[in-house]
Amino acid sequence: MGGMELEKGMKLIDENGRRIDGRRPDELRPIKIEAGVLKRAEGSAYVEWGNNKVLAAVYGPREAHPRHNQKAERAIVQCRYNMAPFSVTDRKRPGPDRRSNEISKVIAEAFSNVIFLEQFPRTAVGVYIEVLQADAGTRCAGITAGSVALADAGIPMKDLVVAVASGKVGGVVCLDLNKEEDNFGEADVPMGVAPRTGDLVLLQMDGHLTAAEFDQAMKYSMNAANQIYELQRDALRRRYAVSLEDLKVEMQREAPPPAEEEPKYDVYYDAQPGVQE
Amino acid sequence: MSELVSELLRSSIKKELAAGRRADGRALDEPRPLRIQKGLVKTAEGSARVWLGDTDVLVGVKAGLGEPYPDTPNSGVLTTSAELNQMASPTFEAGPPSAEAIEIARVVDRGIRESKAVDMGKLCIVPGEKVWVLFIDIHVLDYHGNLFDAASYAAMAALTSAVLPGGKLGIDDKPLPLDHTPVSVTAAKIGSTILVDPALDEEAIADARLTVTTDENGDIRAMQKGLNGSFKFDEVQKAIATSQRVGKAIREIILK
Numbered sequence: 001m002g003g004m005e006l007e008k009g010m011k012l013i014d015e016n017g018r019r020i021d022g023r024r025p026d027e028l029r030p031i032k033i034e035a036g037v038l039k040r041a042e043g044s045a046y047v048e049w050g051n052n053k054v055l056a057a058v059y060g061p062r063e064a065h066p067r068h069n070q071k072a073e074r075a076i077v078q079c080r081y082n083m084a085p086f087s088v089t090d091r092k093r094p095g096p097d098r099r100s101n102e103i104s105k106v107i108a109e110a111f112s113n114v115i116f117l118e119q120f121p122r123t124a125v126g127v128y129i130e131v132l133q134a135d136a137g138t139r140c141a142g143i144t145a146g147s148v149a150l151a152d153a154g155i156p157m158k159d160l161v162v163a164v165a166s167g168k169v170g171g172v173v174c175l176d177l178n179k180e181e182d183n184f185g186e187a188d189v190p191m192g193v194a195p196r197t198g199d200l201v202l203l204q205m206d207g208h209l210t211a212a213e214f215d216q217a218m219k220y221s222m223n224a225a226n227q228i229y230e231l232q233r234d235a236l237r238r239r240y241a242v243s244l245e246d247l248k249v250e251m252q253r254e255a256p257p258p259a260e261e262e263p264k265y266d267v268y269y270d271a272q273p274g275v276q277e
Numbered sequence: 278m279s280e281l282v283s284e285l286l287r288s289s290i291k292k293e294l295a296a297g298r299r300a301d302g303r304a305l306d307e308p309r310p311l312r313i314q315k316g317l318v319k320t321a322e323g324s325a326r327v328w329l330g331d332t333d334v335l336v337g338v339k340a341g342l343g344e345p346y347p348d349t350p351n352s353g354v355l356t357t358s359a360e361l362n363q364m365a366s367p368t369f370e371a372g373p374p375s376a377e378a379i380e381i382a383r384v385v386d387r388g389i390r391e392s393k394a395v396d397m398g399k400l401c402i403v404p405g406e407k408v409w410v411l412f413i414d415i416h417v418l419d420y421h422g423n424l425f426d427a428a429s430y431a432a433m434a435a436l437t438s439a440v441l442p443g444g445k446l447g448i449d450d451k452p453l454p455l456d457h458t459p460v461s462v463t464a465a466k467i468g469s470t471i472l473v474d475p476a477l478d479e480e481a482i483a484d485a486r487l488t489v490t491t492d493e494n495g496d497i498r499a500m501q502k503g504l505n506g507s508f509k510f511d512e513v514q515k516a517i518a519t520s521q522r523v524g525k526a527i528r529e530i531i532l533k
Contacts, residue, residue, distance in 0.1 A: 086321035086337025
């Protein structure tokens with residue numbers, strides 16, 4: 001963990017058991033999810049999670065580059081987790097570093113578990129996660145946004161991935177650490193889960209926990225994952241919801257115009273067999 | 278970064294342009310609608326997200342303390358960089374900034390630097406020792422053509438929202454000292470037609486590109502001609518006049 005010295009008089013957990021932002025140990029920060037926020041990308045999502053602001057975009061399946069990365073029997077997942085230079089207090093040098101490379105790798109592996117990769121041999125699914133504003137928990141926010149973007153892109157998956165972290169601050173196991181708690185806390189356990197089956201597809205830990213504390217942390221995270229899962233599904237429902245009014249307009253638009261004269265057959269071409277339109 | 282355009286689309290755009298019509302119904306000297314959201318990123322000292330049509334660019338300004346360059350001991354430091362994120366287009370590739378990204382950052386930088394938009398003298402704290410160092414980071418989120426203008430508007434809008442964090446010096450926060458508002462207007466030449474603010478398909482088939490940055494007096498502060506085609510002198514004069522006229526309305530939106 002951060003190992004930074006706590007300022008004198010600053011308490012991570014107060015006498016009422018509340019955290020510095022007023023949350024109870026098992027409480028999430030406010031989360032907002034929106035699907036389909038970018039035009040060019042095939043799928044996209046925006047997540048605000050406490051003070052984190054994260055954007056995810058998905059392209060593919062498309063031809064995998066470089067070619068030697070192609071897999072003959074399945075698609076590969078290419079992930080780039082990136083922090084904008086202005087997303088942190090002290091400007092971050094642009095471009096990948098060791099931390100972001102590692103995070104990109106474990107996120108790609110988490111998504112590889114849920115995507116039906118075998119349906120798209122030799123291709124790549126690109127998941128691009130941009131952290132616009134960071135406040136601890138960006139990889140979890142990124143994964144949560146990324147899986148909504150994958151669904152928005154219509155990539156077949158057996159489940160969405162939800163990610164959330166729990167840890168230990170001021171001797172107390174807590175859900176979803178914020179920046180100060182992450183800096184001064186004793187442990188952090190980010191995890192990613194496919195909620196339908198409970199399969200853990202991402203798990204990292206740093207710090208110091210007893211086995212019992214780890215159990216408690218995972219219990220908090222599993223519980224929270226179900227709440228976040230609902231928010232993900234709700235974002236997708238909002239994106240694709242069609243009102244009765246929309247449907248009526250759509251049907252009117254699609255109705256063929258009344259024929260004014262006999263159709264001239266010579267202007268119609270059927271697709272030739274074997275030729276794709 | 279090369280966009281593919283089918284021959285069919287290319288010829289139809291050209292045919293329509295010959296009759297003075299653009300695919301999205303705009304007049305030749307009409308930019309796409311501009312929308313600006315300032316202050317989105319709280320970790321930045323200034324930020325702005327700009328939508329120019331569907332092109333979506335986020336700029337963050339970071340201000341820190343550092344040493345001045347030896348040849349300008351009484352002035353702050355300004356650095357502009359751009360990233361064409363893979364998120365923004367299927368044609369953007371991973372890796373260090375491409376020549377395109379560097380060109381965009383440098384043209385935006387020139388407009389701001391040469392117009393003296395920021396009062397660099399006021400960024401000096403101790404001459405030769407301590408000055409404010411500004412980083413303008415251009416983050417492209419959705420690419421639908423004309424990144425030069427979208428990035429330039431986002432950078433300028435982010436600067437207008439920027440605050441120098443006095444906390445680092447034990448003084449009050451103060452707004453970034455700004456004197457001018459440069460505005461770039463980019464024209465694209467397709468065949469013999471010249472149009473402003475090229476959308477994605479227009480940009481992809483353009484023969485030449487010309488960015489003209491003017492200030493509130495209509496004076497020219499930066500120019501950049503791009504691509505393999507060429508302009509006649511009178512076409513450049515026209516592009517300058519258009520930049521002055523179109524830039525006026527855009528400046529009002531940036532300063533709002």
